Amino acid sequence: MPSASSVKLSCKSLWKVYGKNPEQYFTGEVGSFNVEEKFQQLTENDSIIACGDVQFNIPTGSIFIIMGLSGSGKSTVLRCLSRLVEPSFGKVELDGLDLLNQSPKDMIEIRRHKMGMVFQNFGLLPHLNVLENVAFPLKAQGISKNERSARANEMIDLVGLEGRENSYPHQLSGGQQQRVGIARSLAAEPEVWFLDEPFSALDPLIRTQMQDEFMRLQKQLNKTIVFVTHDFHEALRLADTICIMKDGQVVQIGTPSEIVLAPADDYVKKFTSEVPLWKIIEAQSIMEPPDGKDVDRPSVKPDTLLEEAMRLFDGKTEEVQIVNESGECHGILTPASIIRALYRDEKKVG
Amino acid sequence: MAEQILTRLIRPNKVVLAEKNILPILWGGVLFFSALVMILGSDLKLLFEFPESLQVPIAGFLDWIMFGFVDLFKWFFRFISRVLEWPMRAVQGFLEWLPWLTFASLATFIAWQGGGGRTGILTLALLLYIVIVGYWYEGINTLSLVIICIPLAVLLGFSLGVWGHKSPKANVAIQTTLDFMQTIPAFAYLIPILLLFGFGPVVGLIASVIFATPPMVRNTILGLNRVPPEIRESGTMSGCTPRQRFWWVEVPTAFPQMLIGVNQTTMAALGMVIIAAIIGGFEDIGWEVLGRLRKAQFGQSILAGMVIVCLAIILDRITLSYAKRQLPTESHTGLRLKQFMIGFIGIAAISYILAIFIEPLRIWPKALEFYPADAMNTLVFNIIANFGDFLETSKNQMQYFVLLPVKLGFTRSIFPITWGFALTPTIIGIYWFIIFMGAAIALYFRHWQIAVAIPLIASILYFGITGISWVVYLAVLPLLAFSLGGSRVTLFVAGSLIFLMVSGIWVPALVSIYLCSVAVAICIVLGGLMGIWASTSERVSAIIRPINDTLQTLPQFVLLIPAVMFFRVGDFTALLAIIAYAIVPMIRYTEQGLRTVSPTAIEAGITSGCTPAQIFWQIKLKLALPQILVGINQTTLFGLNMLVIAALVGTTGLGQQIYLALSKVDAGGGIVAGLGMALIAMSADRMMRAYISRRSN
Ligand SMILES: Nc1ncnc2c1ncn2[C@@H]1O[C@H](COP(=O)(O)OP(=O)(O)OP(=O)(O)O)[C@@H](O)[C@H]1O
């Protein structure tokens, strides 16, 4: 778990409105207007609010996943963070630097050195082969051919495409193409990694495989990641934090288990209803206070998933204790508490 | 889903428009008014010839502007033509000096690099034909103009295209200009070009560049606009500056489309170079064809015409092969640039050395020419002699039973010698009685559109397109535009009509409309049937497709040769040439429309018990109709376009006006006639497009 200490990327009061001359509605400072009134005013004027009043902080080295149905504004938020889309209003900060105040030239430098992005349909250049595609961001920086080839080859090895350097995108499968996209986005060693539904265009088996790869890469590289998906399972698998969006607004932000255990509204609940809860809920989130008994019983870590903890109840065991790294007992887990956790939600949803 | 489609087909949503209720009344009024004009005013000359007092000397006025402009800016344009003349002569001189062997082997090498062995061999064979027949000099003269024209047109087109892509305002201006340029016959703007740039081959070059640029502009804009947003974004996120992104990301991604533009530009350049040379009377292959044709030396004109065909095929195949090479599917990749350059220089050197030592490889000797013109002449005359009666009869039948009635009407075309009876009052009475009964029946079944169409068509056949009062046209055509498209189209059509009348070209305009509408009607029937046939049979489709491709790639002018050969000069000959050219889109769009009908809709029809006939009429044809309408629209535009070329072999009408103006360097007259053509074409186009888009909503 990354420490919540340093915020890498954040946005505040972020708006993107499409329609006739949308800038006219935003004049004052951040926080100088009533959000609900603004929504009403914009809707009455037939503007499309692709994202409205979005704010969040992303800690360094964590995976932040934006989740929502189609058209909920996920891509828009993501693109506002890199200024691929110019926000109508708000603030975006990278390492405390106000991105919206950067000149186009500075933005190019920031994109060259600090940002990388993976696209849903790969966005590969059809006229370049794998090596040239991966080396492309380095070419834009003006790095010499030998150096960028060497660097690109490293990246190609990293994503497991060695031997396909000279193939062209149309000669590769979808999964392979996305590996090229990933390698390219990492070639310039960015600090922030944007991924917009990177695995949605792939079939389910490849998708799971790519998710594993992705986790492996992240363990190795430890980037700050903003990841967009409409697949709740994918979000649960990968996220440190999930941000759920609906109609351009943030509905809930939280860890996977927070979202599953305490969905903010029916919209969120719909996503969680089909989720196998024991795969998400951590022992610490449903534990009962320690009973002080000093008996020999199995112990688990606070962030152990129920799935694993449940296996310890082997007939003789009545409780499992939750022990942190320094050996203190935090609480206990009983079959009753587990059943309550799994059933309570089902009743609510059903 | 399937059922929804079906119900929508069988019971289309009735669009309830307020105008729907006025329309029948308006039509009734206009029909009544027209009948009054035609019956009561039949003796009033005023109603049938647009009064001169209402005409405005637009041509003279344009002349005045034109000459003023020319006087002011002549130096500038003459300067351009001087600047262009030098490289043009250099290239021309160089290509003439080059041994044919060197040229042919280099062209073959380039063709092979683009399209592999087959393209290479084809190119070589066609070039050898030109050499052996003895038209190398004329052929290379034409080709060199095309070769100089291509880079100029491509560069100009690319720049304009990029500008149009970047600036929405420029895009609007560019698209409007392109629309105009596409509909104004090339002949018409040759005149101002002549005036501005002077005479001589360089004017042909300039005209060709202007004429060949639009496809490059269009394809550049299309290609750039179609670059997927993700690819553009990936460029930005890779840290490209806008310039890097443009040259490294957008242009390469749009490149295949641009190469298709190069192909179309090349073909347009060839067509225009030939026409310009014909008009300038230069020593090139087009002039040879037309000159021979006019002297009835058919063998020679076929042999020379074949040279044009060869050039067209070579240019088309080579440029297309490079365009296709950019697509992922092609397997032939050719040599790398460095190897290619080495090969190019090597072949040039070897072939040149060979040609120095072996004279026939440099200049093909007259003695070795194979020029079977006389034999072919005899053959053609034999054919004409043998099938003369048949040809003559079919031509006459067409003249008497179709062309003349449409042009002059039954009143002026039914005579006992041709039709076998005279137009007695009884027959006239029966004719109109049947018409009124038909209209009445249609009205009874509440098809008021049909009830209007029947008397309209009957009147056109009865009075003839040229025999109807201009007052009637002024009432009927705008109302037609209003029914099809709405008020903007109506204004445009009315404005065009007034222009045609006021500028004094109403009569030739009617003749053009008559010839074109007959051609288009025949194209719709014949082309539609062929399209339907092709959509049902793979084999037919496979036979028709290459024929269509060839008809479209050939310079339009070539199509005149066989028509003139068998039917001499006249309306019928022009009609055939127009049909040969304009039928292609009709066939293509019909076939494509029918083939792309969704199988779900057909299955829905089958499961709900439609007979095959019902499936065809109610489902397939209905769903394919939008595409077919687009085909009809294209066919009309193609027909009008070809009409002007057909004027070279003597039709009357606007085409001839333009041609006459050209020979007299009458700028005003030429522009007015050209503008007239363009306005007719654009009116037809707008009405149909408005109708199509209204239908699809
Ligand atoms: N250029 C644009 N002009 C007008 N509206 C836009 C534009 N781009 C996006 N929108 C609108 O903004 C809303 C959010 O779009 P966005 O692409 O962010 O959705 P998304 O959550 O990424 O959806 P998906 O899962 O389909 O990618 C949509 O309603 C969309 O129609």
Ligand SMILES: [Mg+2]
């Ligand atoms: Mg999206």
